[in-house]
Structures are given as C-alpha cells and as structure tokens.
Amino acid sequence: MKSDLDLLIQERGFDAIVVMGSAHENPAMAYITGGAKISSAFILKKPGETALLICSSMERDEAAKSGLRIATFDDYHFLDHVRASGNRFEAFIRLYVEVFQRNNVSGTVSFYGLGSPGTSYLLLKRLQELLPGVTITGETETTIFDRAYATKDTNELIQIRDVAARTNRVMAETVDFLKSHRARANRLIRGNGSPLTIGEVRQFINRRLMEQGLEASEGIIFAMGRDGGVPHSRGEDDQVLETGRAIVFDLFPRQIGGGYFHDMTRTFSLGYATPEVEHAYRQVMQAFDAVVNDLSAGERGEHYQELTCDIFEEQGHPTIRSKPGTTDGYIHNLGHGLGLEIHSRPRLAMASDEVLEPGQVFTVEPGLYYPEKGFGIRVEDTYVVEADGTFTSLTPYPKDLVIPIQDAE
C-alpha cells in the first residue's frame, strides 16, 4: 500500500524516484498526489521525505490539495532556462538538473509516470550525460508502484467497496431494463414496437453509471453471439437483441474523472438458453466455484490458472496451456488485480509467482469461447482479501444465465 513506498524504494536500492507527466490517466501520479488535477508535473520523492511536486504556477491551488511540498516551474527558473537554451526541451532538462542539484539528489534515481517513449529516451539519455553522479534507471517488470498498488489501505478499500456496490446496482438496473421489454419473432422490442439495439442498452448503462458517479472509461463489453466468443470484442451497437443467444456483459467502470475500478461479468441469455450454451455455462460455473472454494491467502496466483486449465481440459476443452494460441475454449488468464488501473497485481495467470495476501483486490473470471459456434461465456466477480485472510466477493449480483422475457401480445 501507499505507506510501503518508502520501503519499496529502499529495497530496490533507489535513492530517489521521479514521477513525470500529467495527473490525467497517469496512475502513478494520481496515486502520489491523491487525485489532484494537474496538467503537467514533476514529482521528486526520496524515502522518508514528503514528495516535492513541481508544477505550473497556474496550478498551484490544485496542487496544494495533494498535501505534498509544492514548488513551481518558475521557482526553478524555467523561463530563464528557455531564454538561455532557446528551446523548451533543453529548458526542461536544465530545470531537472537544477531540481536534482538543489535537492541534493545523488545515487540511483528511477523514473515513472507517462511520456512518449522516444522523447523519454532522449530526455533521460541527456539527463544522464549532465548528471554523472546520478544513475538514471527505470523498472521493467513488477515496479514499486505495482507492488504498492497491489495491497489497498483502509481509505482505498472504502472507495473500492463503494464503487463495487454502485456497479452491482447498475448491473441490476440493466437487467430490469432488459426484462421490461417484450420478445417478438425472437427479437426484443420496445413499447412502441421498434427493436431494441445494443447501442440503446449501452446508452442506458452509461446513464445509470453517471447517476452512480461512475464512468466506463475503458468501455463496456455487451457482446452477443459470436462477438461474445471473441473476448475483446465490445459488441456492435446496431445489432438488435435476440432471445436464446448468449450475451457477455462485462462492466468495468471507475469513479468519474479517474479513480478506483470495479470489474464484473455476467453472461445472459434472453428468454431461454440453447442446450449447448446452458451446458457450457454450467462448465464455466464449475470452474468458477472450484477456484472460489480453493482461494487461500499465501497461495500463488499461478495455482488458480493451473486449476482452471485442469478443469476445462478435463471437460474436454482446449486451453492456452494445452494448445497455445488457441482461439477456442479457455483462452485467457483467470484474473487480475485492480485499483486505479483496471489491470494490475496480483495476476492469477501463467508464470505469476505473486501470492494472495490481505488488502489485495482481484478478479476471478473463467470463460469458454467458441466464436465459430456463435457464443462465448464468462463469469467474473471481484474479490477482496480481508485482514484475517478470508475472501469476500464484492460482486454479490446473482449468476442466473436466463433472463425471463415475456412475449409480445
């Protein structure tokens, strides 16, 4: 959690870290600033010291909300550097050098945040040349932020439980909305007799999310038939909802303006389900229940992916373990942590040695995909690991495959 950052910095042998970029869509920046809306900033943090946030003087009020130490680009003579160097890139480099020197930074400094890869490469290469006493680096696998994000503190868990409750509410409202329609010739119709499209359902969901203070910043998957069999297909807005076809509804909104995510999936079939879909649904639920019954603090994330592959393979399905690259059967990993990012640690995945521990929040989402047969199925809850090592689902919404739909007239 956030209070572990100092220790994590020291464990990796870093003497300081720098976080760069806008606070917008920049989780590392949002994490340290607590969500202050700053358009361009530079954060320097040494272990044991409050971070220093350097921003435009125009953003000083917003920056002050972070509770960090604040300085402005003017305090570090940005305009003088522009005048002396003749360009903004060089001016920023000189500003960084001044920041490092005036704050006595030496040793190894690791960089985070967001930027254009080519620009970052040139910037840090140049900074390295100008600061021979400093070793500039970054992280390439699990970073100190990934480690810190993985376990949530009390304040974060309050927000995460709240987002979960709101997301479950929107799921319930959406099912009620679907139920309020009638079927005619296998198609859902509205009160005025016109067909109901996926685009209209998506609009309904977006309105309900907003009323709950949430936003689908990463989109919404509402994918019917073959589209549901291709995990990253979002579903086509002009498609009319039909009875008897599997619909994968994956809802993963966050707090409006950037914040904590929830992630849940239900698979529905309107009116009735075909025997083929019903059978596959029971198989997915068998895997889901087996994983949930086996959840145990101290166990590795990889174990649950292996367990899921065991079950699906025993049922006769190909998996990415038995048939790498398959687009049929079980074709993804079991779950992922989430927080300010939709995908973070721990990973319940192949080659994950991460261990389940208190404070973590992660998904369990087995699925079966048969695009050629015209269906996909996925069921997903988000779990929190409690302080006592027990597991609580934050996704209590029921898991019924069939949504009853009345026929018109």
Add this chain to the structure above:
Amino acid sequence: MKSDLDLLIQERGFDAIVVMGSAHENPAMAYITGGAKISSAFILKKPGETALLICSSMERDEAAKSGLRIATFDDYHFLDHVRASGNRFEAFIRLYVEVFQRNNVSGTVSFYGLGSPGTSYLLLKRLQELLPGVTITGETETTIFDRAYATKDTNELIQIRDVAARTNRVMAETVDFLKSHRARANRLIRGNGSPLTIGEVRQFINRRLMEQGLEASEGIIFAMGRDGGVPHSRGEDDQVLETGRAIVFDLFPRQIGGGYFHDMTRTFSLGYATPEVEHAYRQVMQAFDAVVNDLSAGERGEHYQELTCDIFEEQGHPTIRSKPGTTDGYIHNLGHGLGLEIHSRPRLAMASDEVLEPGQVFTVEPGLYYPEKGFGIRVEDTYVVEADGTFTSLTPYPKDLVIPIQDAE
C-alpha cells in the same frame, strides 16, 4: 493532416516510425488506428507503406477495424521469446528485434506513443544495443504527429463541427437550467427552496454532455469568484451559486470514449454584474474582438499573443510579457490548436512561429484574472481556418455577461 505523415517522416530523415502502447488515451495510436480499441499494440510504419499493427490475438477483430496490416504477438513468437529469455521485458525486446529484422527496418527510427519514461529509456537503450544498424530516436519539440494533427482533413472536420454544435447546445441548456432557478438573499435556490450548488450544476452538465454523446474527460471548469481568478481551478462542488459574482465556465468535452474535442468558455454573472467585473469584461471583449478582426491566414501565432498583451497593457493590466510570473492580469497564452488532444498546434503563444493555415482548428481565449479581488474573466471560441483562408467560429453561443435571474416570491 493524416495523409501528410509519409512526407513528414521523410522530411525529418526517418526511415520508419514506431508507435507503442494502448490505444486508450494515446492520440498517436488513435490517430493511426482510427480509434480501434486495442489494449496493447506496436505499430511500425515506413513511408509509402500501410502501417503494420501487431497486437494480441485476442484483439484481432478490433484491430481489423483499423484497416492496417495486422499481425499478432504470436506471429512474432512472443511466447517462445518469453520461454527463451525468462522474462516479459526481454521477450518484448526480442519481439521488437524480430519485427525490425523481418520487416527490413534500417536507418533512423523514431518512437512515439505512450509509456513509463524509465521503462522506455531502458527498453530503447537495450534495443539500440541489439540493433547497431538502426539509429533509435524520438522528437523533442514539434513532432511529426503535432504537425499532422495541426491541419484536419474533411472527415475530421465533419466530426469537429459536430462536436462543436453539441457543445454549444450543452452550454445553452446549462444557461437555461441556471435561469430556471430563483434568487433569495443573493443565493440561487431550487424549486424546493434548497440552495443550488456548483456540484449540482456540474452533474447537470455531465448528464447533458452524455445525451449529446460527449464526455468531460478532462473535467469542467465552473469556477466562481476567486476560483475563477485562478485559471486552472475547477471550482468547488459544495459552493452555492451566488448572484453578482463572476463565474468562469470553461467547457471542453470530447466524443465519448476518446475522440475530437471542442473548447469554449463563457463568463457569467447571475442576476447582475458588479461595475468592476463589467468593466473588466468589456476589456476582455475588446481584446477578443481585436484578435478576431485581425485573424489572417499566413500570420504567425505569436503575433496574436503580442497583440493581446499590447491591448491589456494599454488598459493598464500586468501581463506575463510585462511582468513574467504575474498571477494578476493577463497570465496565460491566447490560444491553442485542438483535435484528438485538447492542447495541440498551432499555439497562439509567445515564441510560437507556427503560422495560421487552412484546416487548422484553434482557440482564441483572452482573460483577466484578479484572485485577490475575487474574480476572473475569460471568453473563448474555437475557430476553424477554411480552405479559402477565412475564419469561422465554431462557437456561436452568445457572449452575454449577465444571466437574468428572478427573485424568489
């Protein structure tokens, strides 16, 4: 515009470019893919050739919407590279090397997109070591994408005009909403007599944006009194709307899910305006009108910032030109281009040698800020430069300072 990219690549002496990262909140990626929702991709583009998009096999359907040549990480043996190298970072480097070799990439390659600065630094440094025949670089000032973004093609302008019309509609609806309230003891009250807060206004705006297919991805500025005097303050949600105070309402939404922006600002005073605010408002409008009357294709962006400073200084206000670092008076640049990014080229700013030309879309937004006196004023329209070199405002919404408010009972 987009069709200029090949020429721009060659002009800079690049033999190829690479764009990395998720398509989400990554304008360079969204620009090349046309908005396909891909969570992780690598694009290689040589001048004169259709770009190659390499993504996860799970995202092949979504990737196909881009119209680019598609390959998957599997096609480039990602899993073999993971097995051989033992870690994903090294596996990606080997994948990139394979992509470069199989596609005969040599010469200078410039990198774009989005990534963590430290990770990008290590990745490109290592890639440079493994590819001695290639020079890896990036851009540090106006990039080829900045150049391409600056002028819009027909398809982009259709979308931009549409977003503008919708944004003006939300502005009008918000003013109607404010007018539907009554004033009691200088505070706006709702039908039930409870006070109207900025938070409630913001909710109203967000709902109306959604109905128009827009989202306030970068927030909304609705800042009253002193907050309006600090340009980047967003306004405080728990504040009650009061009559006779200047409100800076800056609305800059984009198409839902990522897309083109509009940007407009009006300053309002509810019921009446104080003589001080009215006077300053007239001065801002004087600058606004002078700039608009002077707009001319072929003129440099800097000229309009100089003109604005001339006018404000003549009126007796400090400016960032006459008093660098000032937080009173005219304290920012005059305008900026916009498109898939809220801030792009051309800049109507100090030290901008960019020239106004057909296809550009940019803001004109003079303002005066006196936080200690408790007010700020800004007026902003977005302009398009037509093919014949004339200028059209995309922001026809009226510029009346005072919104009439009836007294309660």
